[in-house]
Amino acid sequence: MTFEEAQAELEQIVARLERGEVGVDELTKLWERGEELYRICAAKLEGVQGKIEELARSTQTDEN
């Protein structure tokens, strides 16, 4: 699953919850799915950020 797919599904879930279209029984299940999607997105973002910082550090050492 890509970051964009996860984010799109997460946004859809939040919108559905906020519109109150969700049955009470389904509520917990959707919420848990939302949290899972959030963790996926956050992990991917963290990974990318780490890589960028690493690259920036390595090009700076090239220069010196």
Add this chain to the structure above:
Amino acid sequence: MSARDMSRGQSPGHVRFGPRHGASIGLVKVEATEIEGRKVYSVRGFNNGVARWLNKLPTLWIEGEVTELRRQERWASVFFTLKDPEDGATLPVQMPRGQFDALDLGLDEGERVHVFGRAELYEQRGELRLKALTIERFGLGAHLATLERLKRKLAGEGLFAADRKRALPRYPRLIGLVTGNDAAAKRDVLTHIVQRFPPANILVAETYVQGPRAPVSIATAIGDLCRRGADVIVLARGGGSFEDLLPFSDERVVRAVADCAVPIVSAVGHEQDTPLCDLAADLRASTPTAAARLVVPDIAELRAQVARARDGLHRGAHRATERHGQRLAAMHERLRRAPLLALERRRARLDTVHARLGALSPVATLERGYAIVRRGDAVVRAADQVTAGDEIAIRVADGSFGARVE
């Protein structure tokens, strides 16, 4: 001076002038000394004889370039050398200073002139020279008219059209430089190219840039450089007089520039009249230095650009992830609140329903003294639903009790 003055009382003799094996073209009397049966002439006598013979030659117009012009107030004559522009043959010329000054020509070195004069011998040295009677500046007008015609003709063919102009390569692999062999222009272009862009590869074609051989030489050099892989060509010539720059307006050169397979920069320094090759080139530079600026990028500027681009890249990447992070955090916050929100809505709906339920309840009616009568599970709504002896249940506001129908 007459022959008589020079005779020194010696017996007359004859000297034959003219081609050694040709026919006689004239005889001049000069006194000779008889020594042991041999006629001997003095140098002075000989020179004088030649001088007098030369005097018989006709006066005529001679065309050439003025060089080595020497004029001094204390000299009776002005001297210069007339040079043949085709093969460099020279002829010394002398003209009385008063006459020369009266013409007020303001001649410069290299100017083409017509001299009306005749051959004479400078007897003291036995040197042949031309005695000038008058001088006319030649060529400028004629050249200008020819140039103008050529310009119109080539323009008519579209050789100077703006849509023919090509952009120079941003990073040339091989720069072809056409220039004179000792030209300061060459040094200028090379120095500035290498200063701006040290990794530049340059192929120099040295040509005649002046004189009758220049046009073919320049045109050939342009083609050669293209064949040898140049991807941009600079045609450079330091400043010069109108006539010095004529080869750069020669039809062969202009066509070679227009037909050049790769972009070409004309860097022919000139003050007034634009050489035609400037019009045919893809770009023109006012000086060889400016040409260098056109053909190669400034390496310091390139380095700065790359550094700026990399900074931008880092900042951009950082900003992009940051924005994603913010959006995700906001979404997460909404997600956290959404279930409670949804539950609250549900509860609100439940309360509404409950209230409506309350409104429908019969309790209020019962409190006003009404009762609900049931037989079994059925509510009794009509008298004929019951018969005497039936067990019925009666519900009032605060409770129920049983009864029997009579």
